[in-house]
Amino acid sequence: MRILIQEDPFDVGEEVSRFSAGHQDVGAVVTFTGVVRDVPEERLKVMEIEHYPGMTESALAEMAARAMDRWSLADALVIHRYGRLAPGEMIMMVGTASKHRKDAFEAAEYLMDFLKSRAPFWKREITARSAQWVAAKDDDENALKRW
Amino acid sequence: MDILYFAWVRERIGRPRETLETDAATVAELVEELKGREDRYAAAFADLSALRVAVNQELTDFDASLEGAREVAFFPPMTGG
Numbered sequence: 001m002r003i004l005i006q007e008d009p010f011d012v013g014e015e016v017s018r019f020s021a022g023h024q025d026v027g028a029v030v031t032f033t034g035v036v037r038d039v040p041e042e043r044l045k046v047m048e049i050e051h052y053p054g055m056t057e058s059a060l061a062e063m064a065a066r067a068m069d070r071w072s073l074a075d076a077l078v079i080h081r082y083g084r085l086a087p088g089e090m091i092m093m094v095g096t097a098s099k100h101r102k103d104a105f106e107a108a109e110y111l112m113d114f115l116k117s118r119a120p121f122w123k124r125e126i127t128a129r130s131a132q133w134v135a136a137k138d139d140d141e142n143a144l145k146r147w
Numbered sequence: 148m149d150i151l152y153f154a155w156v157r158e159r160i161g162r163p164r165e166t167l168e169t170d171a172a173t174v175a176e177l178v179e180e181l182k183g184r185e186d187r188y189a190a191a192f193a194d195l196s197a198l199r200v201a202v203n204q205e206l207t208d209f210d211a212s213l214e215g216a217r218e219v220a221f222f223p224p225m226t227g228g
Contacts, residue, residue, distance in 0.1 A: 034228055050153060050154055052151070052153060052201070052204070052220060052222070054204055055201060055204035055205075055220070058204055059204075059206075080227065091228075092227070092228060112228060115227045115228040116225075116226070116227055116228040117224065117225055117226075117227070118206070118225060118227075119225060119227040119228075120153070120201070120222065120225055120227075121225055121226060121227035121228075122153060122154035122222065122223065122225065122226055123226045123227075124154070133154055133155050133223065133226075134226045135224075135226075136223070136224030136225065136226050140228075141224075
């Protein structure tokens with residue numbers, strides 16, 4: 001498992017190559033990358049991401065360990081950034097490696113659903129006009145029910 | 148006990164953390180104690196359904212016991228990903 005919580009940007013290509021290499025008996029690698037979405041009507045300038053150092057590390061490690069237990073995974077990867085990010089920058093990525101694609105896809109979705117509402121990150125959108133904390137969505141909370 | 152605040156809870160209370168001595172047995176009792184201190188605490192804790200709590204860095208609920216608690220954190224629902 002590789003869990004990174006960092007302020008600096010990461011290179012998706014490099015991470016995918018590193019993650020895919022060195023596993024035997026892996027036929028599927030699924031990755032998901034989250035990008036800072038612009039708010040066109042309001043012109044997003046910066047997305048600020050706050051987190052809870054200490055709890056973030058343990059929550060992500062626990063989540064990845066649960067995914068490893070539940071699905072037949074050779075490895076799992078979670079990278080999540082904090083600090084100030086511009087529109088178009090990559091916020092986070094998850095990766096799962098498995099013998100078959102079904103486990104890899106499902107485990108990646110599981111990791112995403114838990115990252116959305118159980119990992120201690122908070123986003124704030126700063127536009128030319130305002131600075132607003134992003135509200136949690138009921139859909140994200142409901143998405144957890146299927147697991 | 149260390150009390151931590153994040154996101155708009157931190158902004159409303161005006162500080163990221165503080166240390167206090169308390170006899171509160173549960174998170175709910177601690178919240179009542181904090182609300183009694185100043186208006187900004189009362190404002191931050193006005194609607195508990197809009198808040199989440201972690202004790203010793205584990206998510207829990209407001210009925211949770213504070214036995215063995217070294218660190219309690221209050222924050223809005225998380226928005227990661």
